[in-house]
Amino acid sequence: MASFNWGKCFETGLPTVDEQHRILVDLINHYGQLLTAGERVTGEEMAAVLQQLTAYAGYHFDEEEILMTQAGLDPRHIEQHKHFHADFLQEVTLMKAGLEQGQTKTEHILKFLTYWLAYHILGTDQSMARQMSVMAAGQSAQQAYLADQEEQESATEPLLLALNGLFQQINQRNRELRELNQSLEVKVQQRTQALRLANEQLEQLATTDALTGLPNRRLLEDRLHQAMATSQRSGHWGALMFLDLDNFKPLNDTQGHEMGDLLLIEVARRLKAGVRQIDSVARIGGDEFVVLLNQLDLDKSRSDAQALSVAEKLRISLAAPYVLCSKHAGQSDTRLEHHCSASIGVLVFNGTQKSQAEILQGADAAMYQAKAAGRNRVQFAAA
Structure with a gap:
């Protein structure tokens, strides 16, 4: 018997979101099936399924947050939605640790997951879908948000049922924690x-590139959002630079991924050394990096000049020879000198004229123009 029975009432009308919800339902039901198997299933197997569910939930949350940002929903809803995601991941992490230490019962985890998913869909996700529908009809994000607050009154009963089950599960778990013997304090x-x-x-x-330690695309987009808001308030311009290495693939293909990784690490170091502490450097994949300059001048032309100065400084720094050294225990070091340049696309913004997506796309397009124009150069995006 399924722990969570999917029905039409759980549909949001967003095909991708609904499909991801069904996958979460399947994972929760699989967890419930293992639970009914009793002694035939080990705690490690239960923990593995819980880890799989947590990982997919994290992916689902990322997709939803991108969807909300791209749709331009009211910031209040986005903030509430993100907090709900973070709270769930924290709670499941705590439960998983308790399961591994024998302090949390598997059936209580199943109840929590079932009640949580019901509230996740009936509460936050259907609210998100309703607001997107209202905005598609021509209303503003604020109007959609306020309208949904009134709409939610009609959904009070099923939400209360889901919340009641959720709170019962949390209270049960808290009672068990209070009953622990004092000898377990350590x-x-x-x-x-x-x-x-x-x-x-x-x-x-979730927010950094494992190889270089730089922010990844997710953290970069958060910082760009903050930079745009700051620029809008202060009047200072900012700049976004997309950088693509011009001679990376031959090194990776002929000398192996280890040498390629060493080059990327050194590129990250040079980029960080070439900007201010208030600026950001990110790696968004492969040999692509992004630099975000904050708090440039109040004047557009002077801001252009500042951005060009930094871009040229970085271009010259990245064009300097690289001495890469690979070390292996019991073997002599492998040293290699490599020459590599970068094509740089720049877009100067003030937080009001372009959306976040337009800024990212504009800087990316300018970078490809620089590469097409001969590489190892700086190209500004068209106004």
């Missing part, structure tokens, strides 16, 4: 420390 402290480290690692994995 063990609880150890678990808390492990959870803190796990959360830090989860946050780092």
Whole structure:
């Protein structure tokens, strides 16, 4: 018997979101099936399924947050939605740790997941879908948000049922924690420390590039959103630069990925050394990097000049020879000198004339223009 029975009432009308919800339902039901198998299933198998569900939920959350941002929903809804996502990941991480240490019962986790998914769909996701529908009809994000607050009154009953089950599950878990013997205090402290480290690692994995330690695309987009808001308030211009290495693939193909990784790490170091502390450097994939300049001049022409100065400084720095050294235990070091340049696309923005997507696309297009024009050069985006 399924733990979660999918029905039409759970549909949002957004095909991709609904499909991802069905996958979450399948994972929760699979967890429930393992639970009914009793002693035939090990705790490690249960933990593995829970980890798979958590990973897919994280992917689903990322997709939803991108969808909300691209749709331009009211910031209040986006903030509430993101907090809900973060709270769920934190709670499941805590439950998973408790399961591994024998302090959380598997059936309580199943109840929590079932109630959570019901509220996730009936509450936050259907609210998101309703607001997108209202905006598609021509109303503003603020109007859609306020209209949905009134609409939610008609959905109170099913939401209360889901919330009631959710709170019962959390209360049950809290009662079990209070009943723990005082002799487990040290063990609880150890678990808390492990959870803190796990959360830090989860946050780092979610927002940074594993190879270079730079912010990834997700964190870059958050910082660009903040930079646009700051620019709009202060009047100062900002600039976004897309950089693509011109001679990376031959190195990677002929000398192997290790040498390619060493080059990318050195490129990241040079880029960070070439900008201010208030600026950001990100790696968004492969040999593509992005530089975000904050708080340029109040004047557009002077801001253009500042951005060009930084871009040329970075271009010259990246064009300097690279000495790459690969070290292996018991073997002599492998040293290689490599020459590599970069094509740089620049877009100067003030937070009001272009959307975030337009800024990203404009800088990217300018970078490809620089590459097409002969590489190792700086190209500004068209006004």
